[in-house]
Amino acid sequence: MYASIILFKKLGAFDDALTYLIPNDLTPVLKVGSGVVVPFGQRSAHGVVVAILDQLPSDLEVAKIKPIASLVADFQLPAVSVEVARQMAQHYHCSLAKAIRLWVPKQVWDGALQSPSIQRLCIADRSIPIRGSNQMAVFEWIQSRGACTDRELKAAIPHANLALKTLLQKGVLRSDTEHAFPPFQSDTFHWPVFEKTLTEDQQAALTAIQNADRPVLLHGVTGSGKTEVYLRLIGQTIAAGRQAILLVPEIALTPQTVAYFKALFGEHVAVFHSQLNASERANEWWKVRLGYAPLTIGSRSAVFAPMTDWDW
Secondary structure (H helix, E strand, O other): OEEEEEEOOOOOOOOOOEEEEOOOOOOOOOOOOEEEEEEEOOEEEEEEEEEEEOOOOOOOOHHHOOEOOEEEEEEEOOHHHHHHHHHHHHHHOOOHHHHHHHHOOHHHHOOOOOOOEEEEEEEOOOOOOOOOHHHHHHHHHHHHHOEEEHHHHHHHOOOOHHHHHHHHHHOOEEEEEEEOOOOOOOOOOOOOOOOOOOOHHHHHHHHHHHHOOOOOOOOOOOOOOHHHHHHHHHHHHHHOOOOEEEEOOOHHHHHHHHHHHHHHHOOOEEEEOOOOOHHHHHHHHHHHHOOOOOEEEEOHHHHHOOOOOOOO
16 A cells, blocks of 8 residues: 655645555554655655555556655644645645645644653652752752642743752652643543523523534624633533634634633643744644644634544
C-alpha cells in the first residue's frame, strides 16, 4: 500500500503531494491525517497523510518510491479536516497544501510535532545537604506543596532554574514527565451549577434546539439571554463526551466570552483568534488535539480547531 503525503514545507515552494510506500509495520496504524517522517532528498521531512492508495499511480515507478520512515505518535489531524481541506482546495482553486495549512499552526508545521509536556517535581531525598539560599527556597517551596510542576515553581520563584538543576543532579528532587494537556474526563469533572433559571422563552428555545434535526438560528437582541442557552447546550454536549465550538463575531468579544465560560469550565477551554502569537496558537491547538479542551471559543479561525467528532 502507498500513502499520498503533503510535506510541511514552505507554501508555494513545494505544495504537491508525494507518494511513499507504507511499510508493513505501519499498515495497521497509518491512516488519513497521520503525521509521518519521510525521506526527502538527502534529509528527512515531516508531513501528513492525505490519502491511502491500494495501487501505485501509473505514472510512477515502484523502484523510485521510498518507504515512510516513521509515524509521529502525537500528531493526528481528523480525517474530516483533510476531506474539508480537499474540498476547499477544489472550490477555491488553491493547492491542497495551502488548505491543509489552515488546520496546522505555524510551530507545528515548522516541526514541533511532539505534544507539550510538563515536569512534575517532588522531594526524593531529604537527607542530602542543601547549600545556598536559592536551593533552600526551591526545596522549601516544593516541600510545602508536596509536589508541583516546573511551570508553577518558575512562576513563584523566577530565578529558580540553576537551583532546580542542582537539586535534581544531587538527587534531592525527582522530576517525572507528564502530558501538559491530559484528556478531559467528563465523569470526574466537577460540573458547575447554573445559577440562573431559564425564562420560558429561553427554555422553549433550548428545547427546540435539542429536538431539531437541522441547524437552528437563535435570534435575540443583545442582553436577551442567548448565552445562557448556549451554555446549557455546550454543557450537555461536553457531558456526552463530545466537543463544541462557540464562535464570536469579533475578537473584541472574545475575552469577555472566554472569562464567562472559564469561570465554569476552568482551563478546559481553548481560544482561537488572529491575534494569538505562534506559541499561543500552538498551545491552544494542542489543547484541542489532545482532548484537554472540549470547548473552543474564538472568531472565524476557530472552525479550524482539530476537532475529532464533527457530524459529517
